Amino acid sequence: MDARLFSENLLGVISMGIFAFSLHHSIGEVRSVESSKIIARVTDPTRLQRARVGRLVAIQSVGDEWLIGILDRVWRHAIEVERIEGISDGASAPEVPAEENGVTISLVGTYRERDGKRRNVFSRAVFSLPEINRPVYPLDEKSLEDFMGILSSSTKSAATTPLKIGRYTLDERAIAYVDGDKLFQRHMALVGSTGSGKSYAVASILEQAAKLPHANAIILDLHGEYSSMSFARHFRVAGIGDLKAPNSHALFLPFWLLTYDEMQSLFIDRSGENAPNQALALMEAVIELKQRAIEAFGKPDLLDGFTIDTPVPFSLQALLAAQTAKNEDESDTGEVYASGPRKGQPKMERGALYGKLSRFLIRMRTKIKDRRYAFMYQPPVECDEYDALHKLAELLLGSGDSTGNVNSGIKIIDFSEVPSDILPVVVGLVARLVYQLQFWSDPGADGDHRHPIALICDEAHLYLPSAQNDVGPLERRALENFERIAKEGRKYGVSLMVVSQRPSDVSATILSQCSNIVSLRLANKIDQGVVRQLLPESLESLMEVLPTLDVGEAVIVGDAILLPTRIKLDEPKSVPRSATIPFWSRWDAPKCSVDLRKAVENMRKQSRV
Numbered sequence: 080m081d082a083r084l085f086s087e088n089l090l091g092v093i094s095m096g097i098f099a100f101s102l103h104h105s106i107g108e109v110r111s112v113e114s115s116k117i118i119a120r121v122t123d124p125t126r127l128q129r130a131r132v133g134r135l136v137a138i139q140s141v142g143d144e145w146l147i148g149i150l151d152r153v154w155r156h157a158i159e160v161e162r163i164e165g166i167s168d169g170a171s172a173p174e175v176p177a178e179e180n181g182v183t184i185s186l187v188g189t190y191r192e193r194d195g196k197r198r199n200v201f202s203r204a205v206f207s208l209p210e211i212n213r214p215v216y217p218l219d220e221k222s223l224e225d226f227m228g229i230l231s232s233s234t235k236s237a238a239t240t241p242l243k244i245g246r247y248t249l250d251e252r253a254i255a256y257v258d259g260d261k262l263f264q265r266h267m268a269l270v271g272s273t274g275s276g277k278s279y280a281v282a283s284i285l286e287q288a289a290k291l292p293h294a295n296a297i298i299l300d301l302h303g304e305y306s307s308m309s310f311a312r313h314f315r316v317a318g319i320g321d322l323k324a325p326n327s328h329a330l331f332l333p334f335w336l337l338t339y340d341e342m343q344s345l346f347i348d349r350s351g352e353n354a355p356n357q358a359l360a361l362m363e364a365v366i367e368l369k370q371r372a373i374e375a376f377g378k379p380d381l382l383d384g385f386t387i388d389t390p391v392p393f394s395l396q397a398l399l400a401a402q403t404a405k406n407e408d409e410s411d412t413g414e415v416y417a418s419g420p421r422k423g424q425p426k427m428e429r430g431a432l433y434g435k436l437s438r439f440l441i442r443m444r445t446k447i448k449d450r451r452y453a454f455m456y457q458p459p460v461e462c463d464e465y466d467a468l469h470k471l472a473e474l475l476l477g478s479g480d481s482t483g484n485v486n487s488g489i490k491i492i493d494f495s496e497v498p499s500d501i502l503p504v505v506v507g508l509v510a511r512l513v514y515q516l517q518f519w520s521d522p523g524a525d526g527d528h529r530h531p532i533a534l535i536c537d538e539a540h541l542y543l544p545s546a547q548n549d550v551g552p553l554e555r556r557a558l559e560n561f562e563r564i565a566k567e568g569r570k571y572g573v574s575l576m577v578v579s580q581r582p583s584d585v586s587a588t589i590l591s592q593c594s595n596i597v598s599l600r601l602a603n604k605i606d607q608g609v610v611r612q613l614l615p616e617s618l619e620s621l622m623e624v625l626p627t628l629d630v631g632e633a634v635i636v637g638d639a640i641l642l643p644t645r646i647k648l649d650e651p652k653s654v655p656r657s658a659t660i661p662f663w664s665r666w667d668a669p670k671c672s673v674d675l676r677k678a679v680e681n682m683r684k685q686s687r688v
Contacts, residue, residue: 096192096199097225098137098145098216105214106130107182109138112208115615117148119215121180127155130182133624133645135218135226135249138184140207143192147201147218147226149644151620152183184215185620187643190226199229201641227253230641242287248632248645255635255646257595259288262639263533263574266565266592270582270610271599276631277578278304280597281535282651285489286310294488295478296533297513299506301541303495304655311489314474316505317454318496320686330474330492331458332508333467334395338388339365341504344552346442357439360432364401368393376465392463395456399443406436451498455505472516475509478530496686500553503542507557510534514564517571531572534564539577540584558586565592582609595637599648600628618643 093100106126111118117138121127130153138146156179186205194200218226227250242259246252271277281298282305288294289310298305306313317329325331337345339362347357365387372393373381381389447456461467478488497505513532520529536543542557544550550558564573565588577593579585583605590613601607611622614636621634621643628634631650636643 093139096143096145096190097229098190098222100137100214100216100222102214105216106136107180107215109209109211109213109215110181112211114208115186115205117146117184117186117209117215119182119184121182124155124178124180127153127180129217133249135223136184137190137216137218137222138209138213140189140209140213144206145190146186146205146209147188147190147642148184148186149621150182151185151623154182155180182215185618187618188641190229201226201229201233203641223250224252231256233641240287240291242284243649244284244635245633245646245648247642248647251647255640257635257639259639261637262595263531263576264569265594265638266569266575267577267595267597267637267639268582268590268593268613269576269578269597269599270601270606271580271633272602272606273580274630275580275599275601275628276633276648277580277599278537278655279631279650280599280633280648281305281537281576281578282308282653282655283649285535286651286653289487289489293478293530295476295530296489296535297475297509298489298491298535299509299537300491300493301495301502301538303493304537305491306493307656308489308491308653310487310653311491312487313491313493315493315495316497317458318686319450319453319684322450322453322457325459329454331454331462332471332505333392333458333462334455335392335463336390336468336471336508336512337504338511338556341508341556344504344556345446345501346439348438348442349552351438353435353438356432356435360402360405360436360439362387364398364405365393368397368401378465390468392465392467394463395447399440399447402436402440402443405432406434406440451496452501454497455501471512475513476516476530476532478532503554503557506536506542507560510557510564511560514560514568514571514573517568517573520571529572531574533574533576535576535578536561537578539579539589540581543577543586543589545584545586546588562586562588565589582606593637595635595639597633597635598622598625599633600630601625 093102106129107119107121109117110120121130130150132150132153134150136148136150138148140146188201188203189206191200191202192198194202216222227247230247231254240259241256242262243254244257245255247255269277269280285296285298285308288296298311300306305311314328314330315326317325317331320326321329334342342361342365343358346361347354351357369387369389369391370382370385372391373379373385373389376391378391381391446452450457475490492509494502494506513534517529517532522528542554543561544554544558561575565575568574575589575593577585577589581603582590582601583603587609590609593613596610596613598610601610607622607625610625611619614622618636621636624634624645628645629647631648633646633648634644635646
């Protein structure tokens with residue numbers, strides 16, 4: 080300890096950097112030290128009243144370093160004193176404290192007055208641990224305000240345009256910023272029960288991103304909640320109403336964009352005994368039809384790297400005709416001579432696939448005729464052009480500027496009219512295209528030519544199920560695409576924001592790759608347990624407050640924020656259509672009449688258009 084600090088201790092005051100503490104200001108002294116936990120003894124019962132769970136404290140470790148921690152447990156235990164032998168009832172006994180008071184502290188980082196040329200720096204790292212008997216000081220009033228100011232300025236300076244997410248619950252005067260690079264680079268999970276404020280949080284983040292001149296993100300909107308977002312471009316997977324006169328925002332995803340595995344999951348019943356024959360017949364037909372299409376388009380160079388998954392347009396009707404011919408072929412193997420009553424008379428042996436593709440053909444014809452699947456099986460003729468994929472790629476990955484909605488790089492795709500049985504494949508198709516286009520983009524000599532894009536997976540539990548659930552072939556295809564993005568997307572500039580009200584129903588593989596966790600109120604203990612498993616052991620105590628969080632309040636932990644703590648999230652200007660309908664108030668005074676006749680006709684037409 081240097082002479083300056085020693086003299087200050089003699090005066091009962093420690094002043095260093097932003098902190099100035101009096102010894103009588105401490106709430107206790109260090110009694111036990113672990114790698115991430117500290118137990119402090121509180122000798123004065125009146126000081127225990129200043130120790131509140133969730134409060135920040137500071138402990139000097141070495142020189143000008145201060146450990147910052149969060150109180151996660153406060154206790155007061157009465158001590159039972161046994162009668163000491165040899166002392167009569169009237170004799171005075173040695174003084175024994177009547178109770179034992181203490182606090183448990185989870186360490187969250189280190190404050191340094193100087194770090195090289197920088198001053199007043201906070202880091203999430205714990206460089207050194209304190210000695211026994213070191214005093215523990217609560218951060219309040221001026222010290223808390225100054226410390227929160229350091230947090231705000233440190234994160235704010237990390238980018239030219241900072242990402243403001245809300246205000247610290249500990250001090251609502253302090254603005255909470257997050258590092259936008261780290262938030263999207265290392266994936267993010269945004270979880271919370273229904274009505275806790277997830278959609279508002281997504282809208283608030285993207286509202287700020289839209290102000291950047293080259294923002295690039297896609298919201299996978301399953302219920303049309305984000306249709307009111309004025310800062311984004313809006314698309315809708317085409318519905319029945321778009322068949323005769325497609326809306327300019329209608330999005331068609333023709334079947335030839337599917338991989339062979341995705342086609343199998345849609346057309347082939349794996350439980351049938353003829354499933355292997357059907358899969359083989361499908362493979363042969365798709366390969367042949369794609370090769371013919373490549374030749375017809377005059378692109379012979381594509382044949383050098385051709386695979387069954389090469390995305391080129393080909394005719395679905397031609398595929399259906401080819402499979403029908405194989406199913407009805409009676410002369411595939413040539414002539415053989417029969418024995419028996421008509422010995423020596425020639426007959427034709429039926430083909431190897433005769434009658435074995437019947438169920439497969441029924442499934443194909445049924446789906447092709449079903450107008451709910453028209454966006455895939457009955458797209459406009461321009462979707463069969465060679466440049467159709469180029470136009471779709473520009474729509475998905477094109478980023479614009481913030482001068483108008485037409486050029487906005489924030490894109491919202493409404494999947495609300497997609498039938499639930501094929502929803503996982505359709506959502507997975509969009510994600511796979513984004514990843515593959517990024518993967519095959521020219522990275523340039525410096526590896527920095529890819530323009531990053533974020534995928535916001537709303538209601539992720541509907542198409543990214545946990546392995547504990549019964550995962551069917553359709554969900555498995557989507558999982559494969561998203562799990563690959565979760566593991567490798569960062570290298571190619573593809574980020575995930577996983578949004579769900581049931582994290583226990585979301586793939587653990589995907590959640591484990593999310594280095595940033597934003598958890599709003601969670602009442603279900605199973606969901607709370609899943610979130611706890613994603614955090615370092617030292618921060619698990621933060622999750623104890625999840626059931627008691629207010630609407631719009633969250634616990635944020637991860638690489639993007641310096642201090643893991645509670646934050647009151649900002650409300651967006653463009654409010655999503657996800658607000659819970661006030662039942663009692665509507666029953667008391669309805670705001671509008673409901674046109675049930677129109678609702679019936681929309682249900683019959685399967686379209687709101």
